[in-house]
Amino acid sequence: MPVEIxxxxxxxxxxxxxxxxxxxxxxxxxxxxTVGGHKTMPFLHFESPTPHRPMIxxxxxxxxxxxxxxxxxxxxxxxxxxxxxxxKAAEATGADLIVLSLSLADRQGNPNTPQAAVNSVKAVIxxxxxxxxxxxxxxxxxxxxxxxxxxxxxxxxxxxxxICEEKNYRTIVATALANGHLVSAxxxxxxxLAKQLNILIRDMGLPMDRILMDPTTGALGxxxxxxxxxxxxxxxxxxxxxKMVQLPMIVTPSDEAWKTKEAKVGEGxxxxxxxxxxxxxxxxxxxxxxxxxxxxxxxxxxxxxxxxRVRAAIxxxxxxx
Numbered sequence: 001m002p003v004e005i006x007x008x009x010x011x012x013x014x015x016x017x018x019x020x021x022x023x024x025x026x027x028x029x030x031x032x033x034t035v036g037g038h039k040t041m042p043f044l045h046f047e048s049p050t051p052h053r054p055m056i057x058x059x060x061x062x063x064x065x066x067x068x069x070x071x072x073x074x075x076x077x078x079x080x081x082x083x084x085x086x087x088k089a090a091e092a093t094g095a096d097l098i099v100l101s102l103s104l105a106d107r108q109g110n111p112n113t114p115q116a117a118v119n120s121v122k123a124v125i126x127x128x129x130x131x132x133x134x135x136x137x138x139x140x141x142x143x144x145x146x147x148x149x150x151x152x153x154x155x156x157x158x159x160x161x162x163i164c165e166e167k168n169y170r171t172i173v174a175t176a177l178a179n180g181h182l183v184s185a186x187x188x189x190x191x192x193l194a195k196q197l198n199i200l201i202r203d204m205g206l207p208m209d210r211i212l213m214d215p216t217t218g219a220l221g222x223x224x225x226x227x228x229x230x231x232x233x234x235x236x237x238x239x240x241x242x243k244m245v246q247l248p249m250i251v252t253p254s255d256e257a258w259k260t261k262e263a264k265v266g267e268g269x270x271x272x273x274x275x276x277x278x279x280x281x282x283x284x285x286x287x288x289x290x291x292x293x294x295x296x297x298x299x300x301x302x303x304x305x306x307x308x309r310v311r312a313a314i315x316x317x318x319x320x321x
Contacts, residue, residue: 060101102134143163181210
């Protein structure tokens with residue numbers, strides 16, 4: 001006697017967001033990506049097809065990131081000295097889009113300037129046709145100072161601006177509205193905080209299909225379980241019909257995994273920890289794949305090997321039996 005598999009039918013669905021604009025749309029991107037659109041929990045293809053697979057972004061910096069792991073700096077080599085060359089190298093790894101993270105200071109330790117930030121963004125745009133996400137240094141005043149002129153200089157490119165948070169969302173949303181961009185809304189790991197920020201952004205008039213949620217996360221062994229749970233609850237609430245959380249999610253294991261002890265330390269550790277390089281890459285890969293399975297639509301990575309391994313995992317998860 002055949003067994004009928006019970007299927008969940010959800011009243012809600014995740015919005016789609018499109019990043020990047022081609023020449024016919026007023027931009028210069030050679031490709032654009034669309035994420036979201038889900039009508040069930042991740043990869044339950046038997047309940048509903050997955051309309052858009054998770055996308056992989058490679059993170060680069062405007063200035064040489066001396067604080068990054070030597071493993072990463074050795075891998076990227078001279079490319080890390082120039083954001084345009086780095087963007088080309090990142091595209092060659094098979095990235096779907098580029099994340100350019102802006103620095104607080106230049107190589108001489110002077111505060112980053114709007115003109116320097118605009119120059120870095122334009123160099124990246126000229127070097128690659130991939131869609132672009134630009135993240136400020138993470139200090140609200142500096143983020144506003146750098147992102148507003150960047151938004152104006154890239155009008156029509158449909159980029160993502162971040163970090164859009166409770167302290168600075170008014171400025172970031174206003175410039176996104178004026179220049180046709182999206183925003184990445186970041187909150188601490190909390191469902192209610194994520195929903196509240198989405199409401200504030202929506203109330204300023206930014207369409208919901210131009211908002212990505214960044215619920216933040218920890219790395220493997222450093223709070224990722226809680227981050228996973230928050231993302232899972234956000235997806236469940238979206239499917240249950242809560243329109244204020246029906247947004248695609250972006251997470252950055254790149255930031256989290258590479259600052260853990262296991263990824264940072266190569267000496268004075270137990271022999272059982274094995275190869276430093278393999279351990280560090282595995283920390284990023286396992287963190288990333290776990291978050292993909294929790295509902296991440298865009299996953300931000302740093303190491304080229306991580307890109308290949310996470311892409312292979314997504315390919316397998318996208319396979320229907």
